[in-house]
Amino acid sequence: MIAPAAQSFPAAIGRKPLLQIQGLGVRYGSHWALRDFDLDVHQGDMVGIIGPNGGGKSTLFKAILGLVPPTAGRVLKPSGALRIGYVPQHLTYDTSFPITVGEFLTVNHPARFFWCGGVGRKQKREITDTLERLHVADLLGQRLGTLSGGQFQRILVASALLQKPELLLLDEPSASVDRRGSDDLSDILEEIHRATSLSVVFVSHDLHFVSHLAKKVCCLNQTCCAAGDPETVLTDHLLAQTYGTTGHTWRGFQPSDPLSR
């Protein structure tokens, strides 16, 4: 089913959503980055958001996180406080900052009471378990500034998972990794999603990644142009409508394309 105004996805109708976005609009000065956007995210959803640059994808995440105030509409968390784990697209930091992966994850740990940046044994166990889950346990003592793009991306995912999130927001998770790294990351995220019923919303330009991972797709260009299953949304026609051009990036692309697996 194609739902041009992207509300609840059909399979979820009747269930209470974790996150409810109603008529959301965000304006920077006179420019509307996002307008009339509706989206319901339920427990266990895996939603991929695609759209052109400047289409409002990062603004949407910032509004969900409360980093930018909505100009119109609202972001509701019907179950009360919602624990969100966020993985940014870029993390600008001083790469000469001498901090190890273990220390980085320690300061990211949400444990409230500890001294001098340390955590207890239980929290240390959680950190190593999370790294093992992401297949990067060997990076624990390595300096953050020496990691490759793919390794760094996984550490960011680990830092978000340590928040014990009910909702995971990933901004371009495959942007800094090659095709194989992207497939590996997609497999890991799928495994975590299957094992924990974690709700995931991610933004990506990589249609292969989206078709591999997303169970639902939303096309965003300031507002939601189309939403539904990957098979129905990832078509030349709807993608052309979303991106507002008839470019060739997605021409002929099919979700069942073996290259996407």
Added chain:
Amino acid sequence: MNLSEIWSYEFIRYALISACILGPTCALLGVFVTLRGMAFFSDSLAHSAVTGVALGFLLEEKTGLAIDPMLIVLAFSIGLASLMAWLFHRTTLRPDTVIAFSFTGSVAFGVIIIAWLQKYRLLDGILFGSIYANGPGDILRQAILALVVGGFLLLQMRPLTLSTLNPELAQTRGIRTGWLNYAFAILIAATVVVSLRMLGALLLSALIVIPPAAAKLVSNSFASLLLVSAVIGLAAPFLGVVASCQLDLPTGPTIVLANVGVLILCYAASLFLGNRALHRGGRPQ
């Protein structure tokens, strides 16, 4: 003069105690100051103390009130630090631009007051400090500062480290970076004012900037950066005071040169350890 002889002089004893308290305090705070790119900020607060002192004398001359000049300098520096932190947050001006006009403006104002009061001799003490003028009251003030800085760092280590690494990521992890930045700016102002007597406005930055810079060259983790920085912060000023007594040199500059000497040693050690490229940072391509 051997060590026991040095220790027998009360004024040198106070100078050594002062160096041992303020050195590690400034060095630990300096780790975050340098990682946040705020070295110029702390330097500007030190120089702006000229205005605080001038205002104190103006107040005394015009009203007859003899308030502890340290309190007036402290109030002025905290006010200036808060104003600069507010401007960083609320305007689109670059932080170094904000610092430059706030600092030159306040120093110019201070010098005009000093000229008006005809008290140019004040400048000497503010600019170069006088570590041997420390008394028990100064030591107590410095010990309180060390406790406040140490307590703040212990309790706020996680939010401070994360917001130093990336403020936006810290916000998404529920850290209120706004108040943390204000608190940190005020703590720098208090540290600078209380430490002024040791090195003076011109040289004080050495205590804050050099130990963490040297420690960064030989550290592979954040824990080691903090530890090595505190050790250098303790050792270099102590050596500086002792060397100045032995060699009959001015103490403030000798402390700074001891810090620079340790920095050079750390650089040599990093070359010897063969991980200079690592310390420069950057990810392997």
